[in-house]
Amino acid sequence: MTGQKADNVVTAAFLVIGDEILSGRTKDRNIGFAADYLTSIGIDLKEARVVPDEREEIAAAVNALRARYDYVFTSGGIGPTHDDITAECIAEALGVPLILDPRAVAILEAHYPPGQFTPARQRMARIPQGADLIENKVSKAPGFKIGNVYVMAGVPAIMQAMMDAIAPTLATGKKMLSETVPADMPESRIAERLAAIQDTHPQTLIGSYPQADNGKFTTQIVIRSRDEAILKAAAEDVAKAVAELSG
Amino acid sequence: MTGQKADNVVTAAFLVIGDEILSGRTKDRNIGFAADYLTSIGIDLKEARVVPDEREEIAAAVNALRARYDYVFTSGGIGPTHDDITAECIAEALGVPLILDPRAVAILEAHYPPGQFTPARQRMARIPQGADLIENKVSKAPGFKIGNVYVMAGVPAIMQAMMDAIAPTLATGKKMLSETVPADMPESRIAERLAAIQDTHPQTLIGSYPQADNGKFTTQIVIRSRDEAILKAAAEDVAKAVAELSG
Incomplete structure (x- = not known):
């Protein structure tokens, strides 16, 4: 739904995924960035949530938010380690399989030296079937968009670059x-x-x-x-x- | 339920109430503070949310969170202006009347010069019936606790002082x-x-x-x-x- 909506109001929720925010180890900066960014392009941020790296919590929050708002943006949990479970949770929430995405594989294979696209790194190419990739200019491993859910990295610099990548594709309302x-x-x-x-x-x-x-x-x-x-x-x-x- | 819980795990949610966070005007610092604080005293912060200054949103979030976690802590919306609607929303969510609390009236009357406890300032003495007050050492207007919901000011310095006031009364688990x-x-x-x-x-x-x-x-x-x-x-x-x- 690129372009400007008839009723002039486009709504969004932001979902931060990560134990490190809830333990206090890391101070979230993504909600504040997204609030500024979305307001400036004519999208109303209506809710934000922080949930832990737990399968049911992530899936429940994504399903609650995607039903209520025009867009859901998430940050966190798409890296190569065992605690990065966002992609599988989103696939589960949307009822689609998680696949090794050939486009993501191609991007990452080109990025690493020959022979170094290890199984751990292949985790970052697991994308829900039917999703579009979101470009990552900083460290290559892509985010993805499926339905009205945009899944981005947690590292602020990468999340911000991903917002720049998707912004031109978003429908916007009349600016507040x-x-x-x-x-x-x-x-x-x-x-x-x-x-x-x-x-x-x-x-x-x-x-x-x-x-x-x-x-x-x-x-x-x-x-x-x-x-x-x-x-x-x-x-x-x-x-x-x-x-x-x-x- | 002061003291240490038998299963050693005490859970909490933090609810930030305020349009200014979602518009980007103000960057929230209360979630990060609460995450550190609760972790340090042995309470697991399991979820955080930010909702706008809208009656249904506040009531729905409070009811969802108080049913799921041992404690709910809120910040924001208890000041003297028309957009401060947290107290009435909490009363509504818990199904109790909002009253002019004599203890809060006494605190505020003593704080302002004679004749200056105006109708606007009296708003800050409106408390859900049956609540306990939370002391505010910074600017006097109290927060309150009703059931497992702790309602605090949004200004970080005041919220932090209120956390200090309530911490000794909270049940805690084994520290993570x-x-x-x-x-x-x-x-x-x-x-x-x-x-x-x-x-x-x-x-x-x-x-x-x-x-x-x-x-x-x-x-x-x-x-x-x-x-x-x-x-x-x-x-x-x-x-x-x-x-x-x-x-």
């Missing part, structure tokens, strides 16, 4: 625009005004985000809308309220 | 221990050996994490177990394999 109004006050001081402004501008989403800087509370007010004029009108009302309350 | 063996090689070179070591030591979890540093691939191998002797034996086998393959 945003303006930020900083307020040098705790959010409780401006809360009632913001609620009234939100009521006056129902086609916007007004978010209030407190920050604690050296014990002093300030607030960032973020106004979001797909319509530039509506956004501007609401942001002006917010700026006016901030100015009045700062006086 | 870990050792890391670095390998100066791409993980595909050691993959077959790791699979064999994992088979030999079924009571461990062996994870292999590739890193790309300036175009050079190295690997961190993490062995985890709740049993120190089993952990040590497996880690020694991994270190031996790394040494042999490095030679």
Whole structure:
């Protein structure tokens, strides 16, 4: 469904697969990257999940998310080691066989010195039947796309390169625009005004985000809308309220 | 259920609530913090989710997670503004009324100058009936605990203070221990050996994490177990394999 959708809203979920995130060993950076990236191209990230390297957990999450959202993007678990089980779990979730994909074999055979495309490395060529490959410019081993599920590597640099590879093929909606109004006050001081402004501008989403800087509370007010004029009108009302309350 | 559980495993999920994470405006740091924190006290984080500030999404996620895990920890959406809807959603999810909690009112009334405990600030005293409060040493407005659900602020400094407040009351399991063996090689070179070591030591979890540093691939191998002797034996086998393959 490349191109722009009729209702102007395209939704996605991001699924991080990996024990190392849940144990705290590795701090996830892929959700934040995907949130920025998808927002910038006109896809609304509606949910993110982190699940462990466990067969039933991965399959259940993929099936729950692919039924609810236009796209599911995953990161993690497609390397050559025994704990990389994402490809087989996706195949299982979608009810298709996992095959040694000739296209992936060709890419990896060309990448390794003769005789070094070992059984472990062949794991990275196991792809669910019927999937399209996602190019990996960084380390060659491809991701894949099957149905509305896009399966990418966990290493941020590789995941990001894969996002670049698939972005031109994705359907996008009308971009969500945003303006930020900083307020040098705790959010409780401006809360009632913001609620009234939100009521006056129902086609916007007004978010209030407190920050604690050296014990002093300030607030960032973020106004979001797909319509530039509506956004501007609401942001002006917010700026006016901030100015009045700062006086 | 304070104390140590009989089967030695206590599980948890972490739920981040907030449009700002899914839009990319704010990068979540609470999942990573909670992962480290819970691991260190003997609670296994088994799943994390990020959902938007939408009533049905919050309630559905809380109900799904509280049924599956010993504990659910949430962050975000308990401030004074119109977009802070977590307390009402949790009340709805648990089927209890949301009340103006006298204990929370007392804390906040004492905190603000006379006459400044405004209606917006009173929002922060709305707590599901039957909940216990969670102390907030940073900015006073309390979190709360109802059933196995712990509801905390989104601002990392406040969330972290709340974790400190509740940690002594949590049941914990036998701590998951870990050792890391670095390998100066791409993980595909050691993959077959790791699979064999994992088979030999079924009571461990062996994870292999590739890193790309300036175009050079190295690997961190993490062995985890709740049993120190089993952990040590497996880690020694991994270190031996790394040494042999490095030679």
